[in-house]
Amino acid sequence: MTPLLPLQKLGEDMSLKKLYMKDEGLIPTGTFKARGAAVGVSKAKEVGVHELAMPTNGNAGAAWALYAARAGLKTTIVMPNDAPKITRNEVALSGANLYLVNGLISDAGKIVGKAVKDYQLYDASTLKEPYRIEGKKTMGLEIVEQLNWEIPDVILYPTGGGVGLIGIYKALRELKELGWVEGKMPRLVAVQSTGCAPIVKAWEEGKKESEFWDDSETLAFGINVPKALGDFLVLDAIYNTSGCAIAIGDESMIQEQERIAHLEGSFICPEGAAAFVAARRLREKGWISENDTVVVLNTGAGIKYPNTVNIEPEILQKPDKIIREKKNLMNH
Numbered sequence: 001m002t003p004l005l006p007l008q009k010l011g012e013d014m015s016l017k018k019l020y021m022k023d024e025g026l027i028p029t030g031t032f033k034a035r036g037a038a039v040g041v042s043k044a045k046e047v048g049v050h051e052l053a054m055p056t057n058g059n060a061g062a063a064w065a066l067y068a069a070r071a072g073l074k075t076t077i078v079m080p081n082d083a084p085k086i087t088r089n090e091v092a093l094s095g096a097n098l099y100l101v102n103g104l105i106s107d108a109g110k111i112v113g114k115a116v117k118d119y120q121l122y123d124a125s126t127l128k129e130p131y132r133i134e135g136k137k138t139m140g141l142e143i144v145e146q147l148n149w150e151i152p153d154v155i156l157y158p159t160g161g162g163v164g165l166i167g168i169y170k171a172l173r174e175l176k177e178l179g180w181v182e183g184k185m186p187r188l189v190a191v192q193s194t195g196c197a198p199i200v201k202a203w204e205e206g207k208k209e210s211e212f213w214d215d216s217e218t219l220a221f222g223i224n225v226p227k228a229l230g231d232f233l234v235l236d237a238i239y240n241t242s243g244c245a246i247a248i249g250d251e252s253m254i255q256e257q258e259r260i261a262h263l264e265g266s267f268i269c270p271e272g273a274a275a276f277v278a279a280r281r282l283r284e285k286g287w288i289s290e291n292d293t294v295v296v297l298n299t300g301a302g303i304k305y306p307n308t309v310n311i312e313p314e315i316l317q318k319p320d321k322i323i324r325e326k327k328n329l330m331n332h
């Protein structure tokens with residue numbers, strides 16, 4: 001279980017009285033992707049799979065390759081050449097077959113699709129195997145349990161393939177069906193990047209499915225998904241909960257990442273930072289009100305993205321005195 005942290009200072013800064021961060025940066029491999037891997041890999045082993053294959057933007061591949069190593073399963077992982085280097089290293093260290101593609105996750109998906117057919121591998125792609133989502137669902141179960149079985153007003157989630165959001169929605173529906181919680185569903189918010197916002201565009205146009213987003217680019221690599229297989233499920237979850245979808249620029253994410261480190265002592269990933277910017281914007285617009293209980297998913301640890309922060313601290317010659325004036329070290 002990851003902590004649901006009340007963020008008082010950031011909340012004051014956004015004029016939100018009940019702002020929480022569900023901090024997924026603390027789980028093994030540093031992102032929420034380990035939740036899907038824990039269930040998906042366990043189930044694959046149970047049903048007798050020997051080798052699984054998946055396309056990834058990095059974090060899922062790292063989680064699945066390492067969990068599979070523990071389970072004694074072989075893995076073939078294909079990721080974009082530009083994916084965060086640390087995830088490439090995690091996969092390689094696990095002993096998995098690692099391939100890089102000069103393209104996006106959608107290109108990696110096509111390669112995996114062919115490899116699955118040619119070599120009879122188990123396809124662990126998002127929503128092609130049924131158990132990953134059961135792992136993601138636990139985020140929704142935990143949020144409600146940590147709020148003493150109360151449903152929050154709003155949940156914001158950085159959305160790429162959308163499985164986390166679909167999983168949270170599934171968890172909440174099941175809890176209601178079981179009679180463990182009552183009341184209104186939270187308004188679910190899918191947060192994307194302005195450099196890759198197919199679901200936002202579809203939501204703005206009132207469509208049920210998204211279109212492929214050409215030349216997508218964002219430093220929040222986990223949400224660089226030009227066309228999600230489960231886009232219709234994400235949109236369904238948004239429409240059914242009176243939620244919304246919103247796109248955030250890379251520059252704003254980086255500023256929010258710094259603000260959160262400064263105010264709350266937490267170094268979060270750019271995807272999580274995007275979701276916090278979204279909360280800020282929606283509060284400014286009045287879509288979220290001051291007394292709403294707002295849960296933002298920080299889907300991973302900032303230390304998995306060392307290159308998003310570029311500081312040039314001063315190097316002291318040994319006997320130099322430290323000049324204690326405040327400096328802005330960030331280069332924006």
Ligand SMILES: Cc1ncc(COP(=O)(O)O)c(C=O)c1O
Nearest residue numbers: 059160161162163164222271299
């Ligand atoms: C850190 C991080 N956040 C968010 C996402 C998006 O997750 P989902 O596929 O559930 O939308 C990813 C996916 O790679 C990720 O790595």
